[in-house]
Amino acid sequence: MPSTLIEKYIRESHLPHIWCAGCGNGTIMRDVIQAIDNLGLDKKDVVIVSGIGCSARAAGYMNFNSIHTTHGRAIAFATGIKMAKPHMKVIVLTGDGDAAAIGGNHLIHAARRNIDLTVVVFNNSIYGMTGGQFSPTTPTGEFATTAPYGSIDPNFDIPELARAAGATYTARGTTYHVPQTIKLIENAIAHDGFSIVECVTTCPTYYGRKNKKGDAVKMLEYQRDNSVSVAKAKTMTAEELKGKIVFGELYVDNEKPEYTKEYEKIIEIAGGRSDE
Amino acid sequence: MAGKEKRLRINARWCKGCGICVAFCPRQVLSLVKDKVRIQSPEKCIRCGMCEMRCPDYAIWLEDIDETEENYG
Numbered sequence A: 001m002p003s004t005l006i007e008k009y010i011r012e013s014h015l016p017h018i019w020c021a022g023c024g025n026g027t028i029m030r031d032v033i034q035a036i037d038n039l040g041l042d043k044k045d046v047v048i049v050s051g052i053g054c055s056a057r058a059a060g061y062m063n064f065n066s067i068h069t070t071h072g073r074a075i076a077f078a079t080g081i082k083m084a085k086p087h088m089k090v091i092v093l094t095g096d097g098d099a100a101a102i103g104g105n106h107l108i109h110a111a112r113r114n115i116d117l118t119v120v121v122f123n124n125s126i127y128g129m130t131g132g133q134f135s136p137t138t139p140t141g142e143f144a145t146t147a148p149y150g151s152i153d154p155n156f157d158i159p160e161l162a163r164a165a166g167a168t169y170t171a172r173g174t175t176y177h178v179p180q181t182i183k184l185i186e187n188a189i190a191h192d193g194f195s196i197v198e199c200v201t202t203c204p205t206y207y208g209r210k211n212k213k214g215d216a217v218k219m220l221e222y223q224r225d226n227s228v229s230v231a232k233a234k235t236m237t238a239e240e241l242k243g244k245i246v247f248g249e250l251y252v253d254n255e256k257p258e259y260t261k262e263y264e265k266i267i268e269i270a271g272g273r274s275d276e
Numbered sequence B: 001m002a003g004k005e006k007r008l009r010i011n012a013r014w015c016k017g018c019g020i021c022v023a024f025c026p027r028q029v030l031s032l033v034k035d036k037v038r039i040q041s042p043e044k045c046i047r048c049g050m051c052e053m054r055c056p057d058y059a060i061w062l063e064d065i066d067e068t069e070e071n072y073g
């Protein structure tokens, strides 16, 4: 019998999960269920939506209303679910490729609408599932199977991209900073509007190996030694912040109208729901 | 719950031998034997829960002793 948290929220018969030894995905999945537990949400009111990727497998392990969709389209499915069931908490679990490459368009438009979804990005800076191709978050100069001489692409800052597109809650956590990341996910779920928490995670198998970052322990130590809180970052120069992971709440706007609430008004103006 | 005794539990079947719990335990309680976690020095454990918090495979955790007795008694 596992811990009470795992027993309550994870489909135990599916464990051990498929993720590699030391992969951070398991840590983020537990952060999400801990955040849901801390908020005291009824499982029936939570929907977990994922796309495709190592990270996306989380939806299959989590004992909620869950749906494992197609690559890049999790946010589109989630938008439909939220429109049909606005009272539900719809949480999208997605990889950096799923969210910012193939799914980048869905991401910016959901952010633009400020629809009340919570997007948790498992950012391992690579395509894990397909063997280590570079992603839109692979830092310039780093290696991947498709960048054997180092990537020449500039990388996206996903929370900043979402904020610019209209997201009203953006944050960054890491797999090292567990309690802080749980709190950020909690705040994101509680926020009424489009919220995104990028979780910087470790892929020792591809990103780690390709970039000689060492094993899972070394990669976590790297996060510990190269992260600064939002408060500390404010006191640092751009030069000092180079290569640092800034974690914490990045942007919060509680004023902007939420999309499903605006849509409710349209339903009212148009004469209400015919089926009710 | 406050005041309740806790004890360490392991599910070796779920452990993938990543070594994270071993490296981050503040009291060197744990070790790896044949790529599986082992509670090497239980007497040193301060029940801080760091191993449980960091294990990506949910293979090590602290359990209330009362609860254990209820379930296994």
Ligand SMILES: Cc1ncc(C[n+]2csc(CCOP(=O)(O)OP(=O)(O)O)c2C)c(N)n1
Binding pocket: A052, A053, A054, A055, A056, A071, A094, A095, A096, A097, A098, A099, A122, A124, A126, A127, A128, A129, A130, A135
């Ligand atoms: C339409 C489509 N294109 C491409 C693929 C192949 N594919 C599967 S997962 C993946 C990338 C996954 O990367 P990411 O989203 O970062 O997740 P990770 O595996 O790293 O968690 C790709 C390109 C696919 N399944 N479907």
Ligand code: SF4
Binding pocket: A018, A019, A020, A022, A023, A024, A025, A054, A055, A124, A128, A129, A202, A203, A204, A205, A206, A207
């Ligand atoms: S390939 Fe990377 S991201 Fe995928 S399970 Fe393995 S360590 Fe995790």
Ligand code: SF4
Binding pocket: B008, B024, B025, B026, B027, B028, B029, B030, B044, B045, B046, B047, B048, B049, B050, B051, B052, B062
């Ligand atoms: S509870 Fe703390 S001291 Fe005990 S084994 Fe786990 S990490 Fe080490």
Ligand code: SF4
Binding pocket: A022, B014, B015, B016, B017, B018, B019, B020, B021, B022, B036, B037, B054, B055, B056, B057, B058, B059, B060
């Ligand atoms: S952290 Fe978990 S999977 Fe890794 S060695 Fe420890 S018990 Fe095993």
